[in-house]
Structures are given as structure tokens and as C-alpha cells.
Amino acid sequence: MTIPASTTDLVTRQDHDGYVTLTMANPSRNNALSAAMMTSLQNAFDQVASEKDVRCVILAAEGPVFCAGHDLKEMNGISNCDQHASLFAQCSKLMMRIVSLPQPVIARVRGMATAAGCQLVASCDLAVAASTSKFATPGVNIGLFCSTPMVALSRNIARKHAMRMLLTGDPINAEAAFAMGLVSDVVGDDELESHTDALAAGIAARSGMTVQMGKQAFYRQIEMPLADAYGFASDVMTANMQKHDAQEGIGAFVEKRHPTWRHE
Structure with a gap:
């Protein structure tokens, strides 16, 4: 059963036995973390937090890109410093909500996860990546250092690995992300859903x-x-x-x- 997780259609929810899948559903915008997308995710996580029958959460995405980070068109349309500050504060609040959520959150990653999208993966408790997935913090390439993604990234991987990603913006593949500790599992594309479901079901079967x-x-x-x-x-x-x-x-x-x- 798939039902809206919030008042918008940007995030959908599917209930399973003991766990739920929350899916970012805006592939035409590469599931960018616009203010609306972040609000939808925040509402979905807030709802799940109070549900004792939910013991694990999978965070997934529709389309070929997991998450392209902040919506640059939205950001470019804002000139007010307070509005920029509000947007970044909203993003930080969302990332901290994932960490503070009572239930473990597993990122199910297919495709690219860049900038704040990479931050989203790093903020989750576990991350299962398809073997074709890639990860990057490319803000340096457009003159905007990935400072807030840096917070989650540097708490997941060794400093020199984090600095290399941040200073060069070069993407890394799933195997490199696994070796660095950014993701917990790497599986073939055709195994991504079944492997992540089995992991979530196993956690949900515990106390x-x-x-x-x-x-x-x-x-x-x-x-x-x-x-x-x-x-x-x-x-x-x-x-x-x-x-x-x-x-x-x-x-x-x-x-x-x-x-x-x-x-x-």
C-alpha cells in the first residue's frame, strides 16, 4: 500500500510488516532538496517517530538520481541572506531529525547522491548502495563549498577521505564509498530492493x-x-x-x- 506521507506528493510511504519505506518522488528534479521536499521529508519522519509499530525506516528515491542536493534553481532565485540562512537551517534540522529518530534509517541508494544528497546518505544510520551508485560533494566546482554536507561526511569517513571529496568534488563509486565507510552495503542493481527490505525486516524483528x-x-x-x-x-x-x-x-x-x- 502506498499512501502520501505528507500534504504533498513529493514523498510517498509504503508500509511493510514492522518497517516503512519513504520514497522521494520528484525524479524530474532529481529529487533535489527544495524547501518543499525538505518539508515533506520532515513531516514524514515526524509522523513515523510516534508510531511504535514502525521499527525501521528505508529512505529511497524514484528515478535514476537518488538526490542531487539543494535545488540550485531555487537557491539562485533567492537573494536575501535571511532566506538562504533559513534554507540551510531547514536542511540541518532535517539531517538532525534522521539522527534523532527513534527508529534506524536505511538509505537505499541508486544513482548519484551529490552535495546535500550525499549528506542525506551520511546522515542515515545505514546505507545500501547499488553497485552503479556514485557519491560526490561537488560544491567547490561552483564556488559554494559543501560546508553543511561536510558535517555528516566528516563524521562517517576518515578526515583525508572527506577532505579529498570536499576539495576536489570528484565523484566516488559505490565500492570506494563502502571502503571509506560512507555506505554499509553494496549490492547489484537487481538486488537493491530485496537486500534493503531484508535488512530492514531483520532489524524490525528485534526488540x-x-x-x-x-x-x-x-x-x-x-x-x-x-x-x-x-x-x-x-x-x-x-x-x-x-x-x-x-x-x-x-x-x-x-x-x-x-x-x-x-x-x-
């Missing part, structure tokens, strides 16, 4: 409470000094142990049976 706690803890501890991170993670594990699903999971393992999750 939603446990996955949510784990995702939140991951992003909090990653920026902490080592000792602080261990103290924080110990507190998270202690809290996790008090939850029903932890008790059920451990009991099921000891008793050699499948656990019955309550996602709490």
Missing part, C-alpha cells in the same frame, strides 16, 4: 525498545571522551537490563526458545 535505546546511546557516546563514554554506556546497559524485553531475551536464550518481544 524495538532495545534498538531505540541502542541508537540513541550510539550517537551520544560517540562524541564523549573515552571514560565518559564507558560510564554513560554502563548506565544505559543497566537501564536496559531492567526492561521487559531484556529479561525476555535473556530468558529465551537460556531456555533455548524464541523470544516474544513486547518492544518495551
Whole structure:
């Protein structure tokens, strides 16, 4: 079943058992992150965040380009500094929403992901790329350094890899993106949907409470000094142990049976 994810037709939603697919549906504009597209994505993620039956999200795109980044025609039509600031703030809010979303988000990438489109991939928790996909931060080529994409990119790959992408604007292929850590999986084009669906279904089959706690803890501890991170993670594990699903999971393992999750 495909239903609108927002008040526009720029993002569609398909529900599966335990997970949803949100699809950017503006291929004629290469799924550019216009203000309208970002609003549609933000609304779709906000809606999903409150749905306990949804335990994983796939972010996909229609057409041969995953996402071309900001809509340059829209940006070129704006001369007011405050409007530019508002547009970039909206984009940053969207990227942070993906990270703060309770559910893991998997980017399903076919085709090019450039500039803020590459940022979108880097902001997702996992990314499955078709072998023909390419990634670039080419802002330097048009005099606009990819400064906000740099934030997500530099938190996913090594500094010199990030700087090479940012300073040259040269595209990298899927295998290079995998080697750098920008994507988690690379598959043949004909396997992209089935592989991503299987990955999402596998995550959705776990305890939603446990996955949510784990995702939140991951992003909090990653920026902490080592000792602080261990103290924080110990507190998270202690809290996790008090939850029903932890008790059920451990009991099921000891008793050699499948656990019955309550996602709490």
C-alpha cells in the first residue's frame, strides 16, 4: 500500500510488516532538496517517530538520481541572506531529525547522491548502495563549498577521505564509498530492493525498545571522551537490563526458545 506521507506528493510511504519505506518522488528534479521536499521529508519522519509499530525506516528515491542536493534553481532565485540562512537551517534540522529518530534509517541508494544528497546518505544510520551508485560533494566546482554536507561526511569517513571529496568534488563509486565507510552495503542493481527490505525486516524483528535505546546511546557516546563514554554506556546497559524485553531475551536464550518481544 502506498499512501502520501505528507500534504504533498513529493514523498510517498509504503508500509511493510514492522518497517516503512519513504520514497522521494520528484525524479524530474532529481529529487533535489527544495524547501518543499525538505518539508515533506520532515513531516514524514515526524509522523513515523510516534508510531511504535514502525521499527525501521528505508529512505529511497524514484528515478535514476537518488538526490542531487539543494535545488540550485531555487537557491539562485533567492537573494536575501535571511532566506538562504533559513534554507540551510531547514536542511540541518532535517539531517538532525534522521539522527534523532527513534527508529534506524536505511538509505537505499541508486544513482548519484551529490552535495546535500550525499549528506542525506551520511546522515542515515545505514546505507545500501547499488553497485552503479556514485557519491560526490561537488560544491567547490561552483564556488559554494559543501560546508553543511561536510558535517555528516566528516563524521562517517576518515578526515583525508572527506577532505579529498570536499576539495576536489570528484565523484566516488559505490565500492570506494563502502571502503571509506560512507555506505554499509553494496549490492547489484537487481538486488537493491530485496537486500534493503531484508535488512530492514531483520532489524524490525528485534526488540524495538532495545534498538531505540541502542541508537540513541550510539550517537551520544560517540562524541564523549573515552571514560565518559564507558560510564554513560554502563548506565544505559543497566537501564536496559531492567526492561521487559531484556529479561525476555535473556530468558529465551537460556531456555533455548524464541523470544516474544513486547518492544518495551
